[in-house]
Amino acid sequence: MKTGKSLFLFFQPIFSVILGLGIGLLITYAAGESPWNVFQIMVKSAFGSRYDLGMTLFYATPLIFTGLSVAVAFHAGLFNIGGEGQLEIGALATAAVGICFAGMPFPFAPILGVLGGILGGALWGAIPGWLRARRGSHEVINTIMLNFISAGLCSWVTLYVLKNPDSQNPETASIGVGYLIPQLKFFAEAPVSVAILLALLAAVLVWFLLWKTSLGFELRAVGQNEVAAKAAGIDVGKIRILAMVIAGGLAGLVGVSEVLGNAGRFKIGMSPGYGFMGIAVALLGRSRPLGVVASALLFGALHKGTSDLDFETENVTRDLSLILQATVILCVSADGLWSFFGNRLKNKHQIKKNLKGKLNFPVKTKSEAESSSTVTP
Amino acid sequence: MNPIVEFRGICKSFHGVKANADLHLQVKKGTIHAIVGENGAGKSTAMKILYGTYQPDSGEIYLDGKLWGGRMKPWSSPSDAIHCGIGMVHQHFMLGAPQTALENILLGVEPSPSWSSWLPFFLRPIDYQAARIKLNQISAQYGMKVDLDAKIENTSVGVQQRIEILKLLYRDANILILDEPTAVLTQQETEELFTNLRKLCQQGKTILIITHKLKEVMNLASRVTVFRRGRVVAERDIGRTSVEELATLMVGRKVNLQGAIPSQPKLGELALEVKNLSLDGHCSLRNLDLHVHGGEILGIAGVEGNGQTELLQALLHPKDQSLKGSLRLLGQDVSHFTADRIRSLCVGVIPEDRHREGLLLKKSVQENFLLGLQRRPPFYNKGLISTKKLTHEVRRIIDEYDIRPKSADVAVSTLSGGNQQKLIIAREFEFPPRFLIAAQPTRGVDVGAIESIHRRLLDARQKGCGILLISSELDEILALSDRILVMYEGKIVAEFQRGQVTEQVLGLRMGGASA
Numbered sequence: 100m101k102t103g104k105s106l107f108l109f110f111q112p113i114f115s116v117i118l119g120l121g122i123g124l125l126i127t128y129a130a131g132e133s134p135w136n137v138f139q140i141m142v143k144s145a146f147g148s149r150y151d152l153g154m155t156l157f158y159a160t161p162l163i164f165t166g167l168s169v170a171v172a173f174h175a176g177l178f179n180i181g182g183e184g185q186l187e188i189g190a191l192a193t194a195a196v197g198i199c200f201a202g203m204p205f206p207f208a209p210i211l212g213v214l215g216g217i218l219g220g221a222l223w224g225a226i227p228g229w230l231r232a233r234r235g236s237h238e239v240i241n242t243i244m245l246n247f248i249s250a251g252l253c254s255w256v257t258l259y260v261l262k263n264p265d266s267q268n269p270e271t272a273s274i275g276v277g278y279l280i281p282q283l284k285f286f287a288e289a290p291v292s293v294a295i296l297l298a299l300l301a302a303v304l305v306w307f308l309l310w311k312t313s314l315g316f317e318l319r320a321v322g323q324n325e326v327a328a329k330a331a332g333i334d335v336g337k338i339r340i341l342a343m344v345i346a347g348g349l350a351g352l353v354g355v356s357e358v359l360g361n362a363g364r365f366k367i368g369m370s371p372g373y374g375f376m377g378i379a380v381a382l383l384g385r386s387r388p389l390g391v392v393a394s395a396l397l398f399g400a401l402h403k404g405t406s407d408l409d410f411e412t413e414n415v416t417r418d419l420s421l422i423l424q425a426t427v428i429l430c431v432s433a434d435g436l437w438s439f440f441g442n443r444l445k446n447k448h449q450i451k452k453n454l455k456g457k458l459n460f461p462v463k464t465k466s467e468a469e470s471s472s473t474v475t476p
Numbered sequence: 477m478n479p480i481v482e483f484r485g486i487c488k489s490f491h492g493v494k495a496n497a498d499l500h501l502q503v504k505k506g507t508i509h510a511i512v513g514e515n516g517a518g519k520s521t522a523m524k525i526l527y528g529t530y531q532p533d534s535g536e537i538y539l540d541g542k543l544w545g546g547r548m549k550p551w552s553s554p555s556d557a558i559h560c561g562i563g564m565v566h567q568h569f570m571l572g573a574p575q576t577a578l579e580n581i582l583l584g585v586e587p588s589p590s591w592s593s594w595l596p597f598f599l600r601p602i603d604y605q606a607a608r609i610k611l612n613q614i615s616a617q618y619g620m621k622v623d624l625d626a627k628i629e630n631t632s633v634g635v636q637q638r639i640e641i642l643k644l645l646y647r648d649a650n651i652l653i654l655d656e657p658t659a660v661l662t663q664q665e666t667e668e669l670f671t672n673l674r675k676l677c678q679q680g681k682t683i684l685i686i687t688h689k690l691k692e693v694m695n696l697a698s699r700v701t702v703f704r705r706g707r708v709v710a711e712r713d714i715g716r717t718s719v720e721e722l723a724t725l726m727v728g729r730k731v732n733l734q735g736a737i738p739s740q741p742k743l744g745e746l747a748l749e750v751k752n753l754s755l756d757g758h759c760s761l762r763n764l765d766l767h768v769h770g771g772e773i774l775g776i777a778g779v780e781g782n783g784q785t786e787l788l789q790a791l792l793h794p795k796d797q798s799l800k801g802s803l804r805l806l807g808q809d810v811s812h813f814t815a816d817r818i819r820s821l822c823v824g825v826i827p828e829d830r831h832r833e834g835l836l837l838k839k840s841v842q843e844n845f846l847l848g849l850q851r852r853p854p855f856y857n858k859g860l861i862s863t864k865k866l867t868h869e870v871r872r873i874i875d876e877y878d879i880r881p882k883s884a885d886v887a888v889s890t891l892s893g894g895n896q897q898k899l900i901i902a903r904e905f906e907f908p909p910r911f912l913i914a915a916q917p918t919r920g921v922d923v924g925a926i927e928s929i930h931r932r933l934l935d936a937r938q939k940g941c942g943i944l945l946i947s948s949e950l951d952e953i954l955a956l957s958d959r960i961l962v963m964y965e966g967k968i969v970a971e972f973q974r975g976q977v978t979e980q981v982l983g984l985r986m987g988g989a990s991a
Contacts, residue, residue, distance in 0.1 A: 323836040331848030332819030
């Protein structure tokens with residue numbers, strides 16, 4: 100029984116994803132394209148070559164970080180919409196460290212950069228966490244507000260404090276050479292760096308934290324039933340703050356991939372909304388670390404796969420990516436749909452069984468059976 | 477005459493655990509039929525199958541000799557059940573708190589004036605006047621009075637239950653299923669409920685009542701069916717059975733209903749000292765003085781809503797309350813402590829509302845057992861949880877406390893109320909507490925489990941643990957307490973020593989009568 104259920108839990112998201120993709124692709128038919136053709140273009144563009152695969156991984160990396168961030172907060176009963184702000188502050192902190200201590204040699208420099216990113220994000224997560232725990236103001240409002248504040252703050256720091264003197268672009272000066280982390284040569288020109296390995300490590304650590312440590316247990320207990328957690332002697336406020344600190348720190352790691360692994364500097368508008376996509380990633384991955392990694396890969400593939408549609412098709416643009424994300428999420432979150440189909444299957448089975456066993460009691464005609472359904476005793 | 481309800485060979489299992497196995501049951505029209513059994517014996521499951529909440533795996537139910545539901549549509553849903561005149565009052569009431577009684581009763585069956593029949597149903601106005609007329613008629617017929625305009629949140633549990641019953645009658649239910657109707661009622665409210673049920677029965681309604689309280693069965697029902705481990709083990713006419721026989725049938729062995737008479741308490745040091753405590757709340761506490769020694773059980777008797785909840789909150793979360801007065805627990809001034817610091821003094825708590833304050837309903841038995849113990853060795857080791865020791869220990873307590881189903885991985889929400897309570901008790905007694913707050917410790921728990929919970933409380937007392945027992949069950953208070961305080965409207969109105977008081981006197985004082 101148990102294995103049957105967990106198998107279902109494993110396959111249900113996969114079926115949902117296939118269904119969602121199918122529905123989304125049918126929309127391209129309405130736009131006058133062949134869905135099969137569009138699908139082929141997408142697959143080729145996402146996985147066609149080493150470079151394509153590398154780009155998919157490159158897009159997936161920040162999504163793993165932000166997805167984990169949302170997932171951790173979610174387990175503690177908090178809704179972290181502030182991934183965007185946390186990743187900006189984290190990335191800016193990474194860049195700031197790289198600029199201020201530009202002379203640092205290689206093995207130490209990236210570590211310092213990573214710590215900077217974690218600290219920056221964690222600080223930005225701690226603010227709404229503290230406000231929720233000690234002042235009772237809701238984290239949804241505060242994280243959204245902090246996204247705006249961080250956007251303003253990052254612009255100001257970039258343009259007035261750390262400005263690149265040699266460029267008209269809104270970007271900081273470049274970080275020290277020692278900070279650049281190696282890119283994976285296997286993927287040709289694609290800017291995918293060892294940050295993807297860090298992301299996978301982060302997923303493992305999050306899993307370990309949530310399911311193997313006392314802190315993780317307390318975090319999940321608070322998320323499940325705050326009153327009971329409090330009565331059991333858990334300091335709910337402290338756990339809330341910690342959860343947001345961890346969530347912020349995870350989001351702050353996006354800077355490792357973007358700043359240390361790719362651009363070598365912080366750019367305004369660097370993130371195309373990774374923080375918000377992290378919510379969808381966590382939702383699709385059911386807030387499980389493995390699920391988050393899988394769904395981040397899917398979203399990365401969608402992002403890369405749709406990028407060639409602009410050139411290769413007449414009527415469909417890369418915005419299809421958003422439609423596909425939406426249909427996939429709708430199908431995954433429609434739990435009721437699956438139990439509905441499940442029950443239909445079970446009922447059919449049931450009817451067969453009942454018909455087989457009918458010799459045990461008086462057989463009724465069909466009309467009798469129907470009339471008895473409206474009996475009023 | 478056909479039985480009005482007949483179960484023929486109903487089987488139902490959840491995740492491989494058999495809840496009902498080959499169930500046969502017949503209920504006569506116009507009778508009160510009681511269904512008794514231990515927690516997890518499958519009583520509620522059987523009734524939920526009748527009500528259409530669950531689909532059985534096999535077997536059939538006949539209503540008045542006719543198959544309930546057609547063959548091609550093997551089972552029906554609660555809405556079909558209501559249509560066929562079956563109504564159910566759940567253990568946890570299903571009422572919208574901010575709405576009025578009238579709105580709750582009408583929900584889903586709002587009448588509309590005849591002129592509006594051409595409108596789509598969601599645009600039709602609600603004809604409150606017609607509803608009131610019908611409800612007044614029902615109230616008069618069965619003698620059940622309810623203020624239709626009272627908001628649910630302002631009514632007592634007894635009234636809420638009456639509203640639930642009215643809801644069914646308004647839908648023309650002929651078969652009423654009541655799941656543990658008296659679990660939350662005071663004695664007076666219970667009496668009133670029984671009078672009402674008898675009236676309903678005289679008017680031809682059939683009543684199925686699930687309960688643990690055998691005295692009430694003897695008092696109310698005409699026939700009783702005993703469930704054990706998913707099967708019907710006996711059916712008896714009330715005239716030909718006794719409480720003792722039913723208890724033995726339920727548990728499968730002889731039960732000591734009286735409980736051992738505890739020896740003289742060996743008083744230890746002062747465990748809890750409350751002086752001049754005042755607190756504003758739903759029912760404000762006024763100048764409360766009480767003390768509990770180690771090795772002593774102090775019983776607080778009182779009708780619910782007379783300040784017990786506030787007292788519990790003050791003891792467990794002193795810092796969050798704006799309380800006046802002094803609060804000393806195990807030798808420390810705790811009036812500014814948070815719950816985690818209170819807990820760190822080795823204080824056990826059996827909460828009043830286990831779903832809200834005691835359990836993580838969606839999590840497994842194992843994780844619920846760990847709640848509150850996650851920072852204590854042997855389960856805690858340098859920040860990590862030692863799963864091996866935990867699994868081992870959980871397996872042990874499941875056996876020792878007889879928690880059913882015997883699985884550590886099922887979600888706690890699928891356990892019956894009594895088994896949930898056993899899990900909480902197991903957790904709170906895992907490390908012997910120095911002080912225990914036990915609020916309604918046997919609410920919704922069957923006789924076998926009550927016996928074991930009471931034994932554990934007395935054992936803890938013997939070992940020097942001070943216990944504050946808050947209960948609205950007079951039997952329980954009288955059987956366990958060394959001293960009894962009566963709480964009424966936030967004040968202590970009387971104090972008795974063990975054996976100095978009878979149930980009647982206690983009941984009167986709880987109702988506010990002066991000596």
